Amino acid sequence: MINRAYAVLTGLVCLLFASGAFADQPFPWQMGMQPAASPIMHEIRWFEQYTLWFIVPITLFVLLLLIVVVVKFRASANPVPSRTSHNTAIEVVWTVGPVLILLFLAIPSFNLLTAQLTLPQNPDLTLKATATQWQWNYEYTGEKPLAFDSYLLKDDDRAAAGKEDKAVYPRLLAVDNEMVLPVNKVVRLLVTAAPTDVIHAFAMPSFGVKIDAVPGRLNETWFKAEREGLFYGQCSELCGKDHAFMPIAIRVVSQEKYDAWMAAAATNLQEANKTLMAATDLKKTVDVAANAE
Incomplete structure (x- = not known):
């Protein structure tokens, strides 16, 4: 009896919200993009998730560096400020690193732009x-x-x-x-x-x-x-x-x-x-x- 009542309740809820199930639209507190309904949008959603693998680690890394600088180089721990003005290894890393990251972002980005801007020869x-x-x-x-x-x-x-x-x-x-x-x-x-x-x-x-x-x-x-x-x-x-x-x-x-x-x-x-x-x-x-x- 309980299962039957649950089934009826589920059916009523589905009927209540059935009409909204096929309309793609924004909704309250939406955090992501709307569901993809075209090949281009599938690529856009993939590219968004792909870039997160770069954005999140970089953000956390920069945050970690800020914390280290605030803690390690505060005035009470370093009464005499460092006079370091040059470090070859660091400069090579922060030059080569961003170039590689931009390269990994540029290739799929250009592929997506090409797909968007290449018009089909015989549209329906x-x-x-x-x-x-x-x-x-x-x-x-x-x-x-x-x-x-x-x-x-x-x-x-x-x-x-x-x-x-x-x-x-x-x-x-x-x-x-x-x-x-x-x-x-x-x-x-x-x-x-x-x-x-x-x-x-x-x-x-x-x-x-x-x-x-x-x-x-x-x-x-x-x-x-x-x-x-x-x-x-x-x-x-x-x-x-x-x-x-x-x-x-x-x-x-x-x-x-x-x-x-x-x-x-x-x-x-x-x-x-x-x-x-x-x-x-x-x-x-x-x-x-x-x-x-």
């Missing part, structure tokens, strides 16, 4: 993101061009949009119209800002993407989302009084759902979004509930 999809104060406009190229604006979702509009669950659609990060992309497809992203606007920046932490949106200039980057879900980012360049209210939301779905959304969005974007939300949000809730059983 090309999008353009245009920033203005304070919203984003997304343009899909292809046989059926599609363009729409993406604004911060206001609390008064949550019910009408069907986005009342703040675990999935958090305050200050949720938008009225998400960018929708197919999973496991290479996306070429063109980023700019309106000609008369200011500099913005398109940042999506889970994809390892951060690129400036400059008026009159077209910057280019790429990514490939490896899993479905709802991913959040923000403008990361101070762009005016509402800079903090310029979020980015990307919904990654299967190719079939993407094709259906694209076909429907050409005539009615809002209905297409609601249909896609119903399919993706319900599927996640059902999956988690089934696992709980």
Whole structure:
């Protein structure tokens, strides 16, 4: 009886938090990066952990040296200060040591930069993101061009949009119209800002993407989302009084759902979004509930 009650309680808890399980977003007291959802972000997370093997020992070593100097060379222990002005061995060590450390950091760093800046020859999809104060406009190229604006979702509009669950659609990060992309497809992203606007920046932490949106200039980057879900980012360049209210939301779905959304969005974007939300949000809730059983 106790096991049955525990199973029921576990199922209810899973259902309660099921909708938030597929949304990548910051959380309180977060110490690390968001989970990787692209090949580049996997490399970034690896490089961050790799650099810690250098940062932590160096920090502890410097701290140890400071303690030794404070204790050993304090005025009471050394009434007559040392007049040492040169030590060849020490100078060789503190010159060669940092050079070797920088070499071990530079090689993987350059490899990561090369991977980020080398654009795929034949991307599966090309999008353009245009920033203005304070919203984003997304343009899909292809046989059926599609363009729409993406604004911060206001609390008064949550019910009408069907986005009342703040675990999935958090305050200050949720938008009225998400960018929708197919999973496991290479996306070429063109980023700019309106000609008369200011500099913005398109940042999506889970994809390892951060690129400036400059008026009159077209910057280019790429990514490939490896899993479905709802991913959040923000403008990361101070762009005016509402800079903090310029979020980015990307919904990654299967190719079939993407094709259906694209076909429907050409005539009615809002209905297409609601249909896609119903399919993706319900599927996640059902999956988690089934696992709980």
